[in-house]
Amino acid sequence: MESRTQKSEPARRRFIGRALGLVLATGVTLSAIPLVRSLLPSRSRQIAGAPIEVDLDTISPGEQILITWRGKPIWILRRTSEMIQRLRISDLEARLRDPLSQQDQQPPYARNDLRSIHPDILVVIATCTHLGCIPKFHPETGQMGFDSEWPGGYFCPCHASKFDLAGRVFKGVPAPLNLVIPPHRFTDHNTVIIGEGPVVE
Numbered sequence: 001m002e003s004r005t006q007k008s009e010p011a012r013r014r015f016i017g018r019a020l021g022l023v024l025a026t027g028v029t030l031s032a033i034p035l036v037r038s039l040l041p042s043r044s045r046q047i048a049g050a051p052i053e054v055d056l057d058t059i060s061p062g063e064q065i066l067i068t069w070r071g072k073p074i075w076i077l078r079r080t081s082e083m084i085q086r087l088r089i090s091d092l093e094a095r096l097r098d099p100l101s102q103q104d105q106q107p108p109y110a111r112n113d114l115r116s117i118h119p120d121i122l123v124v125i126a127t128c129t130h131l132g133c134i135p136k137f138h139p140e141t142g143q144m145g146f147d148s149e150w151p152g153g154y155f156c157p158c159h160a161s162k163f164d165l166a167g168r169v170f171k172g173v174p175a176p177l178n179l180v181i182p183p184h185r186f187t188d189h190n191t192v193i194i195g196e197g198p199v200v201e
């Protein structure tokens with residue numbers, strides 16, 4: 001006849017095994033929580049600078065919208081073909097300080113005469129490079145109070161700096177540099193993501 005001690009030994013082993021399994025399972029579960037959390041961007045990081053997707057469907061040719069990214073105002077302008085032609089007139093280039101975007105005011109993929117990925121869509125930070133005012137959008141052309149041969153663009157009312165419809169600064173104004181082009185990429189022609197560059201395949 002088995003003693004009481006001999007009878008309880010297998011039961012005791014089963015108990016220890018179950019308890020150990022429970023501890024291990026709980027430990028794995030608990031240690032997984034911070035890992036998952038660390039993979040998700042925190043709300044503060046999202047607010048601080050996560051990329052944002054913008055639908056451009058509602059912008060008609062010649063119009064622009066104003067959005068905010070990283071606390072900065074961003075214009076997205078849908079240029080007409082006439083606006084694009086005007087930007088390529090050499091007479092205009094002669095009036096500009098940095099017509100070919102030599103200064104580091106844009107990502108490499110926007111270092112071209114239109115300072116954009118697609119000719120018709122301009123994405124630009126709406127902050128004057130003089131002292132940070134927000135310039136005004138003046139797409140009209142011709143005689144203006146601030147320019148007798150205005151080609152269309154942005155006029156800063158604070159100290160009269162002028163930029164064309166590619167955000168290129170004019171000569172002889174206080175602003176020293178072109179407006180800044182933020183990183184951006186398109187997922188299709190009517191959807192842009194601000195805060196990320198094009199995916200390199």
Ligand code: FES
Binds near residue numbers: 128129156161
């Ligand atoms: S802040 Fe725009 S011209 Fe001075």
